[in-house]
Amino acid sequence: MEEVLIKCDRLDYFGRGIGYVDGKIIFVANLLPLEEALVKVIIKKKKYMIGEVIKFIKKSSDRVIPRCSYVNCGCALQSLDYFKTLEFKKNKVTDILKRYSGLDNVVSDIFYGDKFYGYRNKISLKVKSGELGYFKNGSNELIPISGCALASDKTNEIISILNKADLSSVSSIVIKDFGDILIDIKGNMDISSLKDFAYSIYMDDKLVYGEENLLASLGDFKFYVSKDSFFQVNSDVTLMLYNKIIEFLGDNKNKTILDLYCGVGTISLFLSKHFKSVIGAEINREAIKCANLNKKLNNIDNVSFICGDASLELKKLKADFLVVDPPRSGLTLDGINEILRFSPEKIVYVSCDPMTLARDLNYFKDKYDIKEVNLFDMFPWTYHVESLVYCVRK
Ligand SMILES: C[S@@+](CC[C@H](N)C(=O)[O-])C[C@H]1O[C@@H](n2cnc3c(N)ncnc32)[C@H](O)[C@@H]1O
Known part of the structure; x- marks a missing residue:
């Protein structure tokens, strides 16, 4: 070539x-x-x-020397000085919001945690021809790895064990570490060498060892997290993000709030102490099962959870305030129309994709003042960043 x-x-x-x-x-x-x-x-x-x-x-x-030698498996910014990566992320979101929703200089701060490495509580590994690794960006070419600088020490110990095991009948492995470890294996393998490290092991969606759910701590709360339910990958920065949501919304003991795309109910429970009542809605049945367990576990009685599609549930729901935290695809047009119909006083939009965020803010900006956009470096060394947008009805 x-x-x-x-x-x-x-x-x-x-x-x-x-x-x-x-x-x-x-x-x-x-x-x-x-x-x-x-x-x-x-x-x-x-x-x-x-x-x-x-x-x-x-x-x-x-240019800095990266902590690991693998190139092209996710850490696109691994060779750039960390504080320059923050500048890159701030400029990127500022540019996207200006270009695709006409919002000028709305990004104020970018917050970051103490852990630049070892911050991930979950990693998703691929296995090809018995070798363990990540897929090269944009392809299914495997980059074999002996460890990952973003993963916890315990996760890296498990990677070492997996690298000695026979993985010829395995296609992927997810490891979650919240102090206790959950290993989710797609395929079949001898798990005896993993038992000393794991709290739960699943093979092809069946629990084959240990307990069903992990227990995660965040601030004053504890959360059950199941195999397939979402939990933000960087717990320290997530706590900063949730505290900022509370700071934006303040104490509203006579108001109701809706937490759309609520996962295992994390934001709902954080909000519960500041609102009269909270409704969380989420499509994943397992996550809602955890959310209901989490409500009991934390002795909270002013929160209720609904399992369903956010856009459909919105037709039946309303509240004074709204938090949305959708997947990368963002909100649906139907969902946005329902939100504009019931017109909450304040909206907080948490987004992991600034492109879909910019698209969606176009629909809100006539009726809402976009007061502030904060960024959270949930994913150091990657090009990803979490955005938090605070909107107030005009
Ligand atoms: C980015 S996560 C946010 C979870 C939670 N707010 C948190 O901070 O942990 C997005 C969540 O939306 C859920 N989800 C995806 N599509 C959905 C839909 N159409 N309706 C409701 N929830 C959906 C996913 O299962 C996931 O739990």
């Missing part, structure tokens, strides 16, 4: 270096602004190219 000399102009939204070859754009992973490198063109399309660095000619003073 062709080799070209590239000077990196800037990073794209996915943290890849952007350069030009005869006016045509080329995206190069692990190439920082102003760096120069000899690059191998690995994909050549009509409008763009994708390249890989063969050799650096000039390196950036913002």
Whole structure:
């Protein structure tokens, strides 16, 4: 394949270096602004190219030595100084909100935790031909790994054990670590070497060892988390995010609030101490089962949970205030119309994808003041960032 000399102009939204070859754009992973490198063109399309660095000619003073040697398995910003990665994320969301929803300079702060590594309470590994690893970005080519710098120490111990095991009949493994460990194996393997480390082991969705749910702590609360229910991956930064939601909304003992896409009820329980009543809605049955257990576990009686599709449930519900925390796809148009119909006084929108957030804010910005956008670096070294938007009815 062709080799070209590239000077990196800037990073794209996915943290890849952007350069030009005869006016045509080329995206190069692990190439920082102003760096120069000899690059191998690995994909050549009509409008763009994708390249890989063969050799650096000039390196950036913002370049750092990453904690791990794997490239292209998720940590797109692993070679950039951590505080520059925060700048990148703030600029990225500012740019997206300006470009796609016409909101000017609404991003105020980016908050981050103490743990830049080892912060993930969950990792999802792939297995191919018996080898354990991550898929290379955008492909199903396996990058075999002996550990992951984002995972906890205990998770890395389990990865070492798995690397010695026969994984020839396994396709993927999820490890959750909330102090106790849950291992969710798709396929079949001898689990005897894992039993000393695990609290729960599932194989092909069947509990084969230990207890059904893990117990996670966040602030003053405890939460049961099941195999398939969502829990934010960075517990320390999640606590900062939830406390900020409470700070935005304040104490409202005579008001009701709806927590849409509530998962195992985390935000609902945090809000319960500040509102007359809370309703949480969530589509995942297992998560709602945990949410109801969590309500009892924390002795809370002003919260109720509904299992259903948020857009449909919205037709039957209303409240004074609203929190939404949808998946990456964002809100549905039906859902947005229902929200505008019952028109809550305040809306807090938690988003893990600034593109769908920008799309959705377009529908709210005429009727709501977008008071503040804060970012939370829930996913250090990746191009992802969590946004928190505080809106007040005009
Ligand atoms: C980003 S998570 C947020 C969970 C929770 N708020 C938290 O902080 O842990 C999004 C949640 O939305 C749920 N979900 C996905 N599609 C949904 C839908 N159509 N209706 C209701 N919930 C949905 C997922 O199961 C997941 O629990």
